[in-house]
Amino acid sequence: MVDVRGRWALITGASRGIGYQAALFMARQGCNLILHSRNLEHSARVEREARELGVEAYAVQAELGKPQEVEAMLDEIERRGTPVDIILNNAAVQVAYRTDYWATPIGDFEQSFRINFISIAMICGRLVPKMIERGFGRVVNTTSGIRNEPEQSAYAASKAALDKYTKDLASRLDGTDVILSLTDPGWCRTDLGGPNAPDAPESAIPGVAVGAFVNDRKSGRFFHAQQFTGLSLEEAVAKAESLEAVPYTI
Template sequence: MFDVRGRWALITGASRGIGRLIALFMAERGCNLILHSRKKENCNAVIEEVRAKGIEAIAVEAELADRDKIKNMLKEIDSLGKDIDIVFNNAGLQVGYRKDYYKTPLEDFDISFAVNFIAPAMICYHFLPRMEERGTGRIINTTSGIKNEPEQAGYSASKAALDKYTSDLANRLDGTDIIISLSDPGWCRTDLGGPNAPNAPESSIPGVVVGAFVNDRTSGRLFNAGDFHNMSLEEAVEKAKTLTPLFK
């Protein structure tokens, strides 16, 4: 199992919901954290929680729909002089549910692709060369199981693009110690999922973090969090090894 103690992880959308749970889980295992939100102060509470577990934590900010803001955030992270070995592209945006889906505004696609696809791709492209130089790294991109719902076309299409992007990169990284994976938290009661979702956010653990701990040089797998619910981390890692990469 990949040892995360003393390493640094970037978590986008870390101030609440699934991102906060990822931060707490990683901190409990000794991983130092860079926590992203739209505004740094949004992460103040999480910073206190994770520092209480004895790790270092730093907040950064960026509006992920703004490419210049993303670039500025990445420059700030570089200036910290930390080697980022783990990236959780957790942040996401879901636009309105369009009952009259033939009239879906094109702006739905603009904002969905900006936040859910282009932002993660920019972050991947920034950190992957450095991971290759060091010969190790983990990237976990958050996807969605939503399908057959044209009412959510912008969101679904942006996640499908992220799936394809991740699978294609995985094909090239497979066999190295740089492992890129997809995780699907499931429909959870978060600000994004809404109060009527069937699953508690805690049900996503350890499924959404298992990609950071796999250590078998296999990229391109999709980890559906529900399949790992109530497992220990050790059990989840063993189960993860049985899954076939999407590109195969």
């Protein structure tokens, strides 16, 4: 199991919901944090709470739907000289629920892809090569189990693109100490999931973060967070490492 004490993790969407839970969980393991939100003020609480747990932390801001802001955020991290060892790409948007799904506006797809996929590709494209150079890295991209719901086709399609992107990159990293994984938090009561969701945000821990701790040089796994609820971190890592990555087949 990876010891994350003293390492640096970038967590997107860290000010609330699953991202907030993941940030404090990583801080409790001794991991230093770069906390992303759309506005620095939104991250003030989680930044303070992380520091109270004894780790270093600072906030960055970017509207992930605007590539220039994503670039500026990455530039700031680079200027600070922070070696990003772990990325938890948690932030996402569900634009709308379209009952007239044949008439889903193109704007839904554009916004969903910019935030849920393109921003993550930009983050990985900038930071993963540096992980490869340093010989260590963990990236966990948050996907979704939504299927057969054309009412949410823009959201689901953007997550499907993320799945394919992650799997394809994983094929080039398997056997290295840079590991890419996917996680699905489940349907949780967050701003995105809504108040009627069956699962509490806390139930996604440690599953949404377990990919940061696996230590067997195998990329491309999918971790359904709800299958890890109630496990200790050690138990969760052992379970995670017992799972096989499912490769694409022709």
